[in-house]
Amino acid sequence: MGSSGQQVSWKLADHPTLPKGKTLALIVLDGWGEYKPDEYNCIHVAQTPTMDSLKQGAPEKWRLIRAHGKAVGLPTEDDMGNSEVGHNALGAGRIFAQGAKLVDIALASGKIYEGEGFKYISECFEKGTLHLIGLLSDGGVHSRLDQLQLLLKGASERGAKRIRVHILTDGRDVLDGSSVGFVETLESDLAKLCENGVDARIASGGGRMYVTMDRYENDWDVVKRGWDAQVRGEAPHKFTNAVEAVKKLRENANDQYLPPFVIVDENEKAVGPIEDGDAVVTFNFRADRMVMLAKALEYQDFDKFDRVKVPKIRYAGMLQYDGELKLPGRYLVSPPEIDRTSGEYLVHNGVRTFACSETVKFGHVTFFWNGNRSGYFNPEMEEYVEIPSDVGITFNVQPKMKALEIGEKARDAILSRKFDQVRVNIPNGDMVGHTGDIQATVVACKAADEAVKFDWKSSVFFSLTALEGPNSTNCGRMLMRNEPSEINAMIIDAIEQVGGIYVVTADHGNAEDMVKRNKSGQPLYDKSGKLQILTSHTCQPVPIAIGGPGLAAGVRFRNDVPDGGLANVAATVVNLHGYVAPNDYEPTLIEVVNN
Ligand SMILES: O=C(O)[C@H](O)COP(=O)(O)O
Ligand SMILES: [Mn+2]
Ligand SMILES: [Mn+2]
Structure with a gap:
């Protein structure tokens, strides 16, 4: 049986020419796109001798692949790539309509209101309040403002009389400073609902990286801060108006890091804590940064922090965030059914797998890679290692992050010869790129390059x-x-020592372009003449390189898959393990020619 329950034939056919048994290192550089070289391209500015040398192998051993828009199942070609859809595509070998698109479809058809999830929460509308918690922006990575707007309208038309929105400001998938505009837009939407007799208000807020949206259990305090504001109505900052709150708090913090606040009435009483009998919807479609809050809202037994108050609510996620944990149990839109991932096939065919990253990206090479599924397929065959990330800092302060440690763990796994696939995510370009600190991102890119292969010269x-x-x-x-030296050897060095193969690629762009630009590519400045720093991902393609002493003679990139994207990587990797990929996988990027 597959993870989705259907009967699956797991045996993969032998590749006609490629051998089995070569150790394969699969390296994902997070947020590492290809863009024109200029001072805002941190990958270009940084010393990246390893990635530069791999590029010399073009076009046979190095090429670019698509990592955004429809190539990764997003609604439009204007949608930048992201880790969730990127790693899903890399691992699953097929393109699935992703959460953003599924929610669009469900809202457009009205089906969202006909499902079990909506019916479940709507039973609270008569007497209780509907609380909507999520990321307020049009970034399209975790959520989208237009979807929130439609949900507000749809829910109020279907009986929600009292609505409270708990906002998380962005500045990470969108420009820093844009939060004020999003809050103004939401306020005016809520004012229109009020004119129609619905009591609708913003109740609390905070910056996404400081309030609520932690991931992979890196720092529960982040979720606790949100809980205190959203559920208990308690926060260090109290305002009577959300626009004023965000403007004021921005004096000391970027959108991503605004401290928690609650909106209070004239008597200093919070206007919208969550109470018994209320309904709660977390309106993010993306899983990783909602799972922790979902656990706090859903689990009876919960010991990650003292919730103090645990109201009896009806809770639904926009999507189900974890298929294995069935979390949350109720949801408005069914998630993509990402089944028969390459990881599951390979394990069934005896490929022993090691996966590693630091906490902030750990789920990317495990959970996302395996189709939003937590846990092992077969613990006898797999080992997943998480290196604890630094907590409570912004990563421009420690731009090297744990790249070295990840490289070392992968190196040791390769040299142990206990694994056939050693898979890592190296986070630096992305995590530091999101801070908008150009100098730190240059340091980050160098560190990521060194983890791939130590520049011993x-x-x-x-x-x-x-x-x-x-x-x-x-x-x-x-x-x-x-x-x-053994001390300095990193991933590719280790692959050279064991006669293995490497595949180096990325999940989407970020560090290669750190400014907002006009259509002709010129950097843009704001009204005060300040350069508009780009903290978000990009729509640029990403590199993929293959090599290593174990790569059979005559293997090269085909030139008949010019539009190849991340989803083509799985079949490529399956081939390099000596197997033919399942028929419905996107085509392999490689061919074997007689020399
Ligand atoms: O969650 C985040 O950090 C950003 O919104 C997206 O970054 P990621 O897709 O690389 O995780
Ligand atoms: Mn990423
Ligand atoms: Mn990112």
């Missing part, structure tokens, strides 16, 4: 002098032996 003298003192005679020996 430029660093060997330094590291040996550090280890053995300035008179070390090993420097000459090391250089003559023309190989990395």
Whole structure:
């Protein structure tokens, strides 16, 4: 049986020419796109000797692939890529209509209001309040303002008499500072509902990275701050008006990091804490940053923080966020059914798998990779290692993050020869790119490049002098032996040692373009003459490189898949493990030619 319940034949056919048993390193550089070289392209500015050298292999061993829009199941070609859809496509080998699109369809057809989820919450409309909690922007990565607007309208037309919106300001998938405009728009929508007799208000808020939207259990305090404001009506900042709140709090923080606030009435009483008998909808369609709140709202036994107040509510997610945990149990729109992922096939065919990242991206190479499914397919065959991320900092402060540690763990897994596939996500370009700090993002890109393969030529003298003192005679020996030291060896170095294969790619762009531009590509400035920094992802393609001593002679990228995207990577990887990919997978990117 497959994870979706249907009968599946898991046996993969042998590849006609490619051998089995080669250790394969599968490296995803998060937020690493290809763009024209200029001062705002941090990947270009950074020293990235490894990725530069892989590019020399074009077009046979290096090419670009699509990572945004329809190639990853998003509604339009204007939709930038993101980790969820990117890793889903990389792992599943097919393009699924993603949450953003499924919600659009359900809203347009009205089916969203006919499902079990809506019926369940609407039973509270007569006596209780409908609370909507989620990210307020048009970023289209986790949520979209227009979907919230339609839901507000639809719910009020179907009997919701009292509505409270708990907003999370963005500035990460959209420009910093844009939160004020989004709040103004929402306020005017709510005012129109009020004119029609619905008591509709913003009740609380905060910046997404500081309030509520943590992921992979990196920092429960983030969720607690949101809980206190949303459920208990308590926050360090109280305002009578949300636009005023955001404007004021922005004096000391960016949109992403606004502290929690509650909206109060003239008696300083919170206007919308969640009470017994209320309905709650988390309106984000994307899972990773809603799972923690969903657990706090749904689980009876919950010990991650003291909830203090646990109202009896009816809760539904916009989507079901975790298919394995069935979390939440009620939802408005069915999630994409991402089944028969390459990970599941490979495990069934005996491919032993190791996956690793640091906490903030751990679920990307496990949960998203496996089609939004937590846990192992077969614990005997798989090992997933999470390296704890730094907590309570913005990553421009530590731009190297845990790249080195991830590289080391992958290296050790490769050298142990216990695994056939060693899969990692290296987060730096993305996580630091989101901070909008250009200098730090340059450092981040260099660190990511070093995790892929240590640039021992430029660093060997330094590291040996550090280890053995300035008179070390090993420097000459090391250089003559023309190989990395074990201490410095990273992922590709280890692959070279075990005669394996590497595939290096990315999930979407980010660090390669850090400014907003006009149509002709010129940087844009705001009214005060300030450069408009781009904290979000981009619509740029991403590189993919293959190589290593284990790559069979004659393997090269085909030139008849010019529109290839992330979904074509799975079949490619399955081939490199020595198997033919399932028929309905997007075509492989490689061919084998006789030399
Ligand atoms: O959640 C985030 O950090 C951003 O909205 C998207 O980034 P990711 O898709 O790379 O996780
Ligand atoms: Mn990503
Ligand atoms: Mn990102």
